[in-house]
Amino acid sequence: MGKIFNQRNIIILLILFALVFPLIYADNRYVLHVMTIGFIFTISVYGMNILAGYTGQLSLAHAGFFAIGAYSVGILTTQGGLNFWLALLLAVLITCATGFVLGLIALRTKTHFFAIYTLIVGYLIYLLIDKWDGLTGGIRGLIGIPIPDPIGPITFESATSMYYLVLFFLLLAIFVAVRIVHSLTGRTYIAIRNSEDLAQTLGINTTMNKLVSFVISVAFAGLAGGLYAALTRFIGPDVASTHMVFNFLMYLIVGGIGTLSGPLVGTMLFIWFEQFLKSYQEYHMLIFGPILVFMVIFFPSGITGGFYKLKMKFQSAKNQKNVRHIKSIPVKSTKE
Amino acid sequence: MAFIQLKGITKKFGGLTAVDNVDFEIEQGKITAIIGPNGAGKSTFFNLINGFHKPTSGTILFEGKDITNTPVHIGARLGIARTFQTTHLFEQATVIDNVIVGHRLRTKSKLYDAIFRTRREKQEEQIAYQKALEVLDFVGLTHMAKAPVSTIPQEAKKRVAIALALATDPKVMFLDEPAAGINPDETEGLSQLMKKLAASGITICTIEHKMQMIMGLADKIMVLNHGAKIAEGTPTEIKNNPIVIEAYLGGGDPVAEVNRHHSEVRGV
Amino acid sequence: MDLFLQQFFNGLTLGSVYTLVAIGLTLVFGILHIPNFAHGALYLIGGYVTLMVMKGTGAHYFVAIFASIIVVALLGILMERLVFNPLRNSPPIHDKIAAIGLVLFFEALVQLVWGTEYLRMFSPFDNNISVAGVLMTSQRILVIVVAFVVVVLLTLFLKKTMMGASIIAMAQNREGAFLVGINANAVAMMTFAISGALAAIAASLAAPINLVFPSMGHLVILKAFVVVIIGGMGSIPGAIVAGLILGMTESMGATYISNDYKDMIAFLLLVVIMTIRPKGLFAKGVH
Incomplete structure (x- = not known):
């Protein structure tokens, strides 16, 4: 009925905006760079959302997997001399393989134990990168990571081309996330988040499903990490730090955990927010920390979740009005 | 061959014996009830058959097959369904969205099918959706299918939980206090539903505190006390069994006592 | 042999600090079922308050520690009231996230107020003494002695007082404790206060050896979690053994x-x- 702002149109508008954005800021490398970084982090946060938001398992090793992706690309291209695309593919595979093994062990633990276990595994990855000088360059980091190799006539030397490259992967990631969430597999994950006991009695192999969900989640992180390495061309152990995973978590919570648009909204909002507060970088957390606490207490489903709740309230109020109109019609009894 | 047969089932938690050497049979197509005072080990008993707990000793046979150490999800695939005292539903989602996943165990779509939205995925989504409609119709909730669970009354939630269990295509359904926390009228409705389930060929085994309901419903009753089976038989036999009466109050009518106890707890 | 003994004493010192931090964590976990990631912030602030009181007022080391205990215990109570209590019925993911928010906030706050430099805390116990042929600072002995005394006092408190008994009862059975009339709010606040006090003591004891800096809580808290998990969540004896x-x-x-x-x-x-x-x-085998 002439609703212009339905979901599909909003999505098309957003994609169009993302596509023309570089034309508006064609000569502003800084803006494009921030946008691109934001997209990369968004991909990673989508991965986190699949595991924490839909399957209900909070893994604090996510930055560790992001780092594994980044360092895989870094090491394979600088020391192995591999083509970027091959390195990126291998990076995702390496991340998945590591995720599979670690997930197999970590998922034997539950709730709090799982969170603590993964926090420590994440820290272990950080320590490993920090100390393994020969492979990772230790605290000095990896420098001189090459830009992606050209595909035919397309080169990736300009900020704009990197922007489009990352945008492509972001759209791909969102597409995959949407497909998963709206599938029987997605329903299975939600059932596990809701109650593992109930899910089991419904014949769901929770161990297997959690593991698959874990691997998808780290695949997103690995992909994001690999792109990050190619974009910044320098990586240090910091990409694996706990602060990194806390940031991802913050983007997810504020945007809306367990919602499909939450990762995008939360990440992009914070990325720009952080840019505005750049001169106070040390003290970001004076504001962000309390925001995080405030959100989980009062808006546990984040900005997008809160928005949907309002919408639902509005709709059910409307429905109730309709119900009053037809109240004279006898309602079928609920009893047999 | 008994449908479900338990032989010498014992479950110990540390030094505590929750279920003590119980032999029991559940007959196919019948309604079996398990009663007993609080802490008698009724829920543990369910968890043992269901597979959440492994018995310390004894065996459980389902249609002649040993399922003593079968994981919960495999048991479900064999046809053992159950509900919990708390419904564990996803409150923010609609009734039908809650129920669709119930048929997941009969579908084969994997992650690959989800991402590429294969024909199998589409077909199976349709099958699960149809199944959900069918079971919601069975429990009489078709008109609430699109309502968020958080907005429907307690009694309807119990029905959703039963619909969810029903969507797994079970042979037997274990109901853990299905009538707890709902009023007498609704209890009657739920009894009707259980009879309808049994009539459709699904064996029912229920834990219940509401004696009147059980006496009018069950074909067979087992009484547990301190983890041990102290009696089993038809409702009439149980009502007149001196050991049962003794266990419930040391004399007096178990039905009256339990009902009194319940009204006290609920402050009726 | 000397090297071994030296390391033995070092290990004992280190283990004492871990134990104190871990007992606070394990108590909170046992009673409220919260893995308090913000515990590191309590440790951090404990260290800074002691240092600042010493520097600001010239107070004796012990007086400063006492002040720090009070401040951090109050902070613990505040955390419980303002953050964890409102979240007690939320899904388990939420209180973990809130705790992370608290850590981020307090670290930034400390940086804002006291800067990012590594600071030295001068303890009156900086002289070297010889124990069993091993030369060590008396600060290390102090750490071990104080940790021992604190653990004994805490055990007495939990065993002999009404409040202590309530804490134990609630750790074992939350609903049951509620039924027998234990004031769950009071117990929760008390537990956070104890937890904070222990963190303040641990930080103040370790600071003269390890310096005071904004990220001083990171490694300690992670290791305390290791201790708590190894020792069993909620178990004080477990925390002591695992800490050592x-x-x-x-x-x-x-x-x-x-x-x-x-x-x-x-x-x-x-x-x-x-x-x-x-x-x-x-x-234990069953949950």
């Missing part, structure tokens, strides 16, 4: 294996243990 084991392992590992990788030892130990026993070493 970890301290010893690290101290010996640093000497005999590699100083570079010493921090990894704790975490690898945990990974190995949790791989074999997902619920911890001393966890």
Whole structure:
């Protein structure tokens, strides 16, 4: 009925905006760079959302997997001399393989134990990168990571081309996330988040499903990490730090955990927010920390979740009005 | 061959014996009830058959097959369904969205099918959706299918939980206090539903505190006390069994006592 | 042999600090079922308050520690009231996230107020003494002695007082404790206060050896989690044993294996243990 702002149109508008954005800021490398970084982090946060938001398992090793992706690309291209695309593919595979093994062990633990276990595994990855000088360059980091190799006539030397490259992967990631969430597999994950006991009695192999969900989640992180390495061309152990995973978590919570648009909204909002507060970088957390606490207490489903709740309230109020109109019609009894 | 047969089932938690050497049979197509005072080990008993707990000793046979150490999800695939005292539903989602996943165990779509939205995925989504409609119709909730669970009354939630269990295509359904926390009228409705389930060929085994309901419903009753089976038989036999009466109050009518106890707890 | 003894005492010191921090964590976990990631912030602030009181007022080390205990215990209560209490009925993911928010906030706050430099805390116990032929600072002896006394006092408190008994009762059975009329709010606040006080003591004891800096809580808290998991969540004896084991392992590992990788030892130990026993070493068989 002439609703212009339905979901599909909003999505098309957003994609169009993302596509023309570089034309508006064609000569502003800084803006494009921030946008691109934001997209990369968004991909990673989508991965986190699949595991924490839909399957209900909070893994604090996510930055560790992001780092594994980044360092895989870094090491394979600088020391192995591999083509970027091959390195990126291998990076995702390496991340998945590591995720599979670690997930197999970590998922034997539950709730709090799982969170603590993964926090420590994440820290272990950080320590490993920090100390393994020969492979990772230790605290000095990896420098001189090459830009992606050209595909035919397309080169990736300009900020704009990197922007489009990352945008492509972001759209791909969102597409995959949407497909998963709206599938029987997605329903299975939600059932596990809701109650593992109930899910089991419904014949769901929770161990297997959690593991698959874990691997998808780290695949997103690995992909994001690999792109990050190619974009910044320098990586240090910091990409694996706990602060990194806390940031991802913050983007997810504020945007809306367990919602499909939450990762995008939360990440992009914070990325720009952080840019505005750049001169106070040390003290970001004076504001962000309390925001995080405030959100989980009062808006546990984040900005997008809160928005949907309002919408639902509005709709059910409307429905109730309709119900009053037809109240004279006898309602079928609920009893047999 | 008994449908479900338990032989010498014992479950110990540390030094505590929750279920003590119980032999029991559940007959196919019948309604079996398990009663007993609080802490008698009724829920543990369910968890043992269901597979959440492994018995310390004894065996459980389902249609002649040993399922003593079968994981919960495999048991479900064999046809053992159950509900919990708390419904564990996803409150923010609609009734039908809650129920669709119930048929997941009969579908084969994997992650690959989800991402590429294969024909199998589409077909199976349709099958699960149809199944959900069918079971919601069975429990009489078709008109609430699109309502968020958080907005429907307690009694309807119990029905959703039963619909969810029903969507797994079970042979037997274990109901853990299905009538707890709902009023007498609704209890009657739920009894009707259980009879309808049994009539459709699904064996029912229920834990219940509401004696009147059980006496009018069950074909067979087992009484547990301190983890041990102290009696089993038809409702009439149980009502007149001196050991049962003794266990419930040391004399007096178990039905009256339990009902009194319940009204006290609920402050009726 | 001297080297071994030296490392033995170092391990004991280290283990004492871990134990104090871990007992606070394990108490909160046992009673409220919250893995308090913000515990590191309590430790951090404990260290700074002691230092600042000493610097600002010239107070004696012990007086400063006492002030720090009060401040951090109050902070613990405040955390419980303002953050964890409102979240008590939320899904388990939420209180963990809130705790992370608190850590981020307090670290930034400390940086804002006191800067990012590494600061020295001068303890009156900086003289060297010889124990069993090993030369060590008396600060290390102090750490071990104070930790021992605190643990004994805490045990007495939990065993002999009404409040202590309530804490134990609630740790064992929350609903049951509620039924017999224990004031759950009071117990929760008390537990956070104790937890904070222990963190303040631990930080103040360790600070003269390890310096005071904004990220001083990071490693300690992670290791305390290792201790808590190994010792079994909610178990004080478990925390003591595991704390000492970890301290010893690290101290010996640093000497005999590699100083570079010493921090990894704790975490690898945990990974190995949790791989074999997902619920911890001393966890009971059933939940």
